[in-house]
Amino acid sequence: MDLQVSIEKNEINIIHQNIMISISSNPSNIPLNHLLLYTKNRQLNGIGIDNHQPSVDFDTLITISCDFDFPLADYGEFFYQQLTDAKLTIAREFPAKKIPQNYINQLDDFYESVATILTAFGYPMKKIKKAPAKAQHRWRKEISTVEFFIDYNEAKGTAIWQKRNELKLLAGATLKKEPPLNKDGSLGFAAKFTQSLRAEHAKQIKNFTTTEDIIFKSVNEIGNFLYFAGTNSWLILKDVNGKTIDDYTLVK
Incomplete structure (x- = not known):
């Protein structure tokens, strides 16, 4: 998992793809449009959304943001359900709601990414067995010469x-x-990440066209660079016969 991490006196900021996580032991304010996790002695004990003032005692605030595809309350509800299923005692700081079934897979992927990151930084979230399992891909030497075309x-x-x-x-x-914009006209984290990628390779771009071969670390990174992400890039890259890079590399 590729992360961008900055560490300050009372705050750690983490970026993974279009997800931004801030872990603050001395938050100056509680931001809008964020998923909020409250912790005490590194144990999660509350979850909120937006800038709700919590009822629980906490010593660290974890704020999570991304280009939310669904209402923020759905993310909060899904996190609450996963955390309680994991036997964590956690206060809900927002009304309960029913999550549309067609949201579940994407919410599950989002939760797993956040849980992996926070566990690595010392804020354990018991991992829930996924059903279906998250797709895994494996490089093989046989595909090292296959050209995959992008038109998206x-x-x-x-x-x-x-x-x-x-x-x-x-x-x-x-x-x-x-770039795509948030509802308020601001840039989302995926767009900001794309801008940083393009800035890194500015000398290899002219008039929005690459002038040299560029090496990336992953399919998702190429998706960010070319079209600001926003879709499953494993299904976008296709060979001359229309076979996707997912078809070539998916671990079954």
Whole structure:
């Protein structure tokens, strides 16, 4: 899992793809449009949304944000259900609600990513066995010469997964120009991450077209770079016959 981490005196900020997590022992305020986890002695004891003032005692506030695809309350409800299923005693700081069934898989992926990160940083969240299991992909030498073509959301390009941690985007790829915006007109974390990626490779881009081959670490990173993510990139990269990179590499 690739993370960007910055550590300050009373705060740790973590970015993974389009997810941003802040762990603060001295929060100056409780932000809007965030999922909130309250902890005491590194144990989760409450969950809230937006800038709700909690009823529980806490010494650390964990705020979580991303480009939320569904109402924030659905994320809070799903987290609450997962945490209580994991036998954690946790206060709900918002009304209960029913989550639409078609949201479950994406919410599950989001929860697993956050749980993995927070557990690694010393805030345990008992892992729930997933059903169905989250897709895993494995590089094999046989695919190292296969060209995968991208044609999605104004972006086009050709990529080769040449080594386990090296996915090469060939020169001449076309980037989507305009980033998606939040409802309030601001940039989401996926868009900000894309901007940082493009800034890193600014010398290899001219008029939204790559002028050199560029090496990325993952399929998702290429998706961010080309079209600001927002979809399952494993289904976007396809060979000349339309077979996806997911078909080639999915562990069954």
